[in-house]
Amino acid sequence: MTFAERMLKIDRRLIFLVIGLCTLLPLLYPVGLPIKISPEVRGVYDYMESLPEGSVFLLSLDFDPASKPELHPQSLSLLRHAFRKNLRVVAMTLWVSGTGMADQVVTQVAREMGKENGKDYVFLGWSPGGTAVIMNMGQDLYGAFPVDYSGKPTKGLPVLQGVTNLRDVNYAISLGAGNPGVEAWYVFGKDKYKFELGGGCTGVMAPGLYPLLRSGQINGLIGGLRGAAEYETLIGQKGKAIAGMDAQSSTHLAIIVLVILCNLFYFSVRRQVKHQGHSGL
Amino acid sequence: MIFLRRQVPLLITLVTGLVFAVQYYVPHPASEQMLTSVTKWLQIIGGFALVLGVSSLFHVHAMKIRRKEVGWGYSFVLYVSMLGTIAVGLWSNGKEAIDGAMTSFGWIYNFMMVPLQGTMFAILAFFIASAAYRSFRARSREATVLLIAAIIVMMGRVPLGEYLIPLSGDLSQWILNVLNASVRRAILIGVSLGTVALSIKIIFGMERSYLGGGKE
Numbered sequence: 001m002t003f004a005e006r007m008l009k010i011d012r013r014l015i016f017l018v019i020g021l022c023t024l025l026p027l028l029y030p031v032g033l034p035i036k037i038s039p040e041v042r043g044v045y046d047y048m049e050s051l052p053e054g055s056v057f058l059l060s061l062d063f064d065p066a067s068k069p070e071l072h073p074q075s076l077s078l079l080r081h082a083f084r085k086n087l088r089v090v091a092m093t094l095w096v097s098g099t100g101m102a103d104q105v106v107t108q109v110a111r112e113m114g115k116e117n118g119k120d121y122v123f124l125g126w127s128p129g130g131t132a133v134i135m136n137m138g139q140d141l142y143g144a145f146p147v148d149y150s151g152k153p154t155k156g157l158p159v160l161q162g163v164t165n166l167r168d169v170n171y172a173i174s175l176g177a178g179n180p181g182v183e184a185w186y187v188f189g190k191d192k193y194k195f196e197l198g199g200g201c202t203g204v205m206a207p208g209l210y211p212l213l214r215s216g217q218i219n220g221l222i223g224g225l226r227g228a229a230e231y232e233t234l235i236g237q238k239g240k241a242i243a244g245m246d247a248q249s250s251t252h253l254a255i256i257v258l259v260i261l262c263n264l265f266y267f268s269v270r271r272q273v274k275h276q277g278h279s280g281l
Numbered sequence: 282m283i284f285l286r287r288q289v290p291l292l293i294t295l296v297t298g299l300v301f302a303v304q305y306y307v308p309h310p311a312s313e314q315m316l317t318s319v320t321k322w323l324q325i326i327g328g329f330a331l332v333l334g335v336s337s338l339f340h341v342h343a344m345k346i347r348r349k350e351v352g353w354g355y356s357f358v359l360y361v362s363m364l365g366t367i368a369v370g371l372w373s374n375g376k377e378a379i380d381g382a383m384t385s386f387g388w389i390y391n392f393m394m395v396p397l398q399g400t401m402f403a404i405l406a407f408f409i410a411s412a413a414y415r416s417f418r419a420r421s422r423e424a425t426v427l428l429i430a431a432i433i434v435m436m437g438r439v440p441l442g443e444y445l446i447p448l449s450g451d452l453s454q455w456i457l458n459v460l461n462a463s464v465r466r467a468i469l470i471g472v473s474l475g476t477v478a479l480s481i482k483i484i485f486g487m488e489r490s491y492l493g494g495g496k497e
Contacts, residue, residue, distance in 0.1 A: 012414075012415075015410050016407045016410075019410045023406070033440035036450055065394055067402065068399055097394070100391070128324055128331055129320075129324035132320055132323035136321060140317055143321055203438075207465065210461055211466040214458060215466075224438075226438050245440055249442065252435045252441070253439075253442070255413055255435065259428070259432065262413075262415070263417075263418055266419075267419075
């Protein structure tokens with residue numbers, strides 16, 4: 001067996017080790033390379049900036065703990081930005097397994113920014129039905145969520161004053177890790193109830209949402225950890241996303257090097273096989 | 282019986298399908314009120330679907346344990362975990378925290394579910410790297426194009442890539458915004474047309490597989 005053949009059949013645990021080290025070392029010794037802001041993330045930021053104080057901002061945290069590393073930093077940055085702008089924050093989730101996490105992130109940022117539950121923000125929690133919840137909110141928000149997550153009746157809450165359905169929402173963002181997520185919020189929400197919509201998603205989902213972005217169906221997109229890092233840069237508050245970018249950089253580079261190496265070995269083996277074939281003739 | 286199992290569901294599908302296809306274009310208050318009522322029904326049905334799903338899961342795994350099928354031990358673990366979580370959830374009134382203090386349900390959520398799901402997702406990075414090394418090869422012209430595009434996007438999406446090759450950022454943006462968006466849009470249009478065609482077939486009773494099989 002030649003060297004190239006041996007390298008093509010390398011023990012996968014070695015690859016795991018390389019990836020593990022490429023993730024761990026930059027986390028221990030961060031470099032902090034500058035992060036360039038993409039137009040899609042700036043779209044969300046600029047729209048948030050343009051909202052006047054007291055505007056209604058709906059944040060739907062449609063993800064579960066599996067997507068926490070990417071979408072949790074996005075939600076932290078968006079909530080910090082919204083509270084800093086004194087927007088009225090209405091948070092919710094369409095994913096039952098993400099309810100506890102969503103409650104924690106909203107409560108944490110609200111406490112950090114000195115905001116009051118019911119007056120400055122409300123966490124509606126989860127309601128069954130998936131996309132039907134979006135439609136129900138579009139028709140009657142209080143029918144979809146008669147009480148908030150803590151059990152308080154939503155009707156009469158100061159934060160929801162003047163809000164009867166999704167038409168009264170100034171800006172909505174869905175941080176989605178699948179279905180229901182950004183696409184569902186467009187199809188069942190924005191299309192009928194005409195509110196402005198932005199999106200956030202995991203890195204693998206982002207390419208699938210570009211048609212919505214290019215056609216203006218969503219006005220911005222925060223894609224994966226990179227998107228979260230860009231948003232952290234924009235609001236000037238460094239967090240876990242910026243810290244994780246060095247690890248992501250080195251891991252991407254490691255995978256690229258591995259792919260190039262495997263192709264070099266592959267062509268080397270192919271040339272050998274061809275050469276042996278010719279000499280055999 | 283056939284009338285109840287076949288004709289009645291087909292009639293309900295035909296009427297509701299047509300009514301709600303038209304409803305979208307009618308902004309009259311009566312039409313909106315009808316939609317409000319139906320979305321409430323949908324939410325209630327969604328709640329019952331959850332109960333149905335959980336009971337079905339219980340049933341499937343109970344059978345596996347009873348018959349001692351291959352992997353019945355995993356079913357047993359699932360059973361114990363599910364019953365344990367339900368019991369703790371009921372005990373904690375479904376709350377992860379009460380007045381800032383973590384409940385036992387919150388403990389299960391924060392220290393079991395969150396790290397377990399996070400770990401499962403994180404493992405993907407290792408397997409993707411290993412799979413890329415083994416199978417991402419320029420075997421054909423199409424594979425070569427895919428390989429080059431993937432490398433450019435991977436470089437352009439991280440600060441180190443943009444630092445080493447400054448052009449990679451703009452190139453990856455172009456790939457995502459032009460090539461990727463147009464192809465994705467074509468797929469979306471195709472899927473949407475297929476969905477419309479299937480909906481029409483279901484509404485008019487040409488597609489009946491949703492009624493299930495069984496004896497008539």
